[in-house]
Amino acid sequence: MAQDISFQLDATDGKARAGVIRTTRGDIRTPAFMPVGTAATVKGMMPESVRATGADVLLGNTYHLMLRPTAERIDRLGGLHKFMNWNGPILTDSGGFQVMSLGALRKLDEDGVTFKSHIDGSKHRLTPERSMEIQRLLGSDIVMCFDECPSLPADRDRIASSMELSMRWAARSKAAFGDRPGHALFGIQQGGLEQDLRGRSAEALREIGFDGYAVGGLAVGEGQAAMFDCLDYAPDQLPEDRPRYLMGVGKPDDIVGAVARGIDMMDCVLPSRSGRTGQGWTRRGQVNLRNARHADDPRPLDETCDCPACQNYSRAYLHHVIRAKEMIGGMLLTWHNLHYYQDLMAGMRAAIAAGTFASWQTEFHARRAEGDIEPL
Incomplete structure (x- = not known):
């Protein structure tokens, strides 16, 4: 792996x-979940609060940051870690997924992608080198x-040509990345749902050789x-x-299933996005705090959880502030x-280390199947 970074x-x-990914800015315990800090912030959270949840690493978004406030400005201000006050490791995605999701606002060619900003319509160019x-x-x-x-479903020829383009871009990315001690470069496997294309x-x-590998093009x-x-x-x-990284996943049962299949790292906007819309994820599944059944409920969201929301506030209060x-x-x-x-993630790491992952999984699914606690 890259000098100063090991798995x-x-x-x-x-x-x-x-396991553990060792970086110059600290260890990443795997399996790892990376909170998404799209625009140099995990929405609604102070960086020290994100750290307090147990996160070792954050994800930043190339597409959003290149548009606003621009990578050049962040560089002048001392880099992303200093800019957003996060001293742990940061992984940045390449911008490929966001550009793909722009649809009609983008134009793809062998060299890269030309696209219009979703913010102000200005024209930009993204290539592996850029x-x-x-x-x-x-x-x-x-x-x-x-x-x-490519977004799925897509026909096999489209998936194959897209994968081959991505592999040519991977080689160009590696060449442009160069020799950067203390920094790692991950390659991204594509190929849709076609086993032979994924193999290729x-x-x-x-053959190109990377410090880690992502399974892309799912979720x-x-x-x-x-x-x-x-x-x-x-x-x-x-x-x-x-390390093996599954991009953009997911719900808790997606994550458990992915870890059971050999994945080490994941990221998803779901926990923060759900939080902003009144959804709480618990051991018993998803709870919608907007529902009227919580209006008079003095109990915590999850009595076994030691986060501030569960330690200091009732379901009734959470219901009130969400509705208001x-x-x-x-x-x-x-x-x-x-x-x-x-x-x-901590539960899975402990279960894998103890050799009890199968029974841990059974208990995880059984508890979720029970559903939320009965209304008062």
Whole structure:
């Protein structure tokens, strides 16, 4: 791996893996969930609060930051870590997924993508080289290579040509990344739900050689069953001695299923986005705090949780501030959700280390199946 960055696998249980990615800015315990700090902030959270939930690493977004406030400005101000007051590791995505989701606002060619900003309509150009430059200016610890991610369903020819383009871009990303001690570059496997295309993609990436490998192009509308089918083989196609990162996933049961299939890292906007809309994720599943049943409920959201929302506030209060559109509602629920997600990861790491992951999984699903506590 890159100098000063290493991956150590400490335990396996079935395909599930527990280990640590060591970086110059601190260790990332795996399996790891990365809260998404799209625009240099995890919405509704102070960086020290995010750290208090147990997060080791954050994700920043190349596309959003290049548009506003610009990577050049962040660089002048001392880099992304200093700018957003986060001293732990940061992974930045390459911008490929966001550009793909612009649809009609983008134009793709062999060299890269031209697109219009969703903010002001201004025209921009993103290539593998420019993506590497932006991520260098941001100063992220883990850099993602620039890829093209087709939305599913798509026909096999479209998926194949997209994957081959992504592999050419991966080679260009590696060349443009250069030699950067203390920084890692991850390649991204593509190939949709086609096992042989994913195999070809993995082979191309191995040949180029990366510090870690992502399974890209999932969680784009294919559904959990199809995603799990793909994860039954995709992680196995990637090097065993490198971290494996599943991009953009997901709900708690998606995450548990991914870890069971050999994934080490994940990210998703869900815990923070859900928090802002009144949804709490708990061991018993999802709870909608907007529902009238909580209006007179003096009990905490989850009596076993030690986050501030559960320790200091009732369901009735959370219901009230969410319905009244008070800022603290989204803040408290976001903290709770991120705390729950990090608790989930810690539980899996401990179970894998103890060799009890199968029974841990059974208990996880059984508790969720019970549903929320009975109304008063």
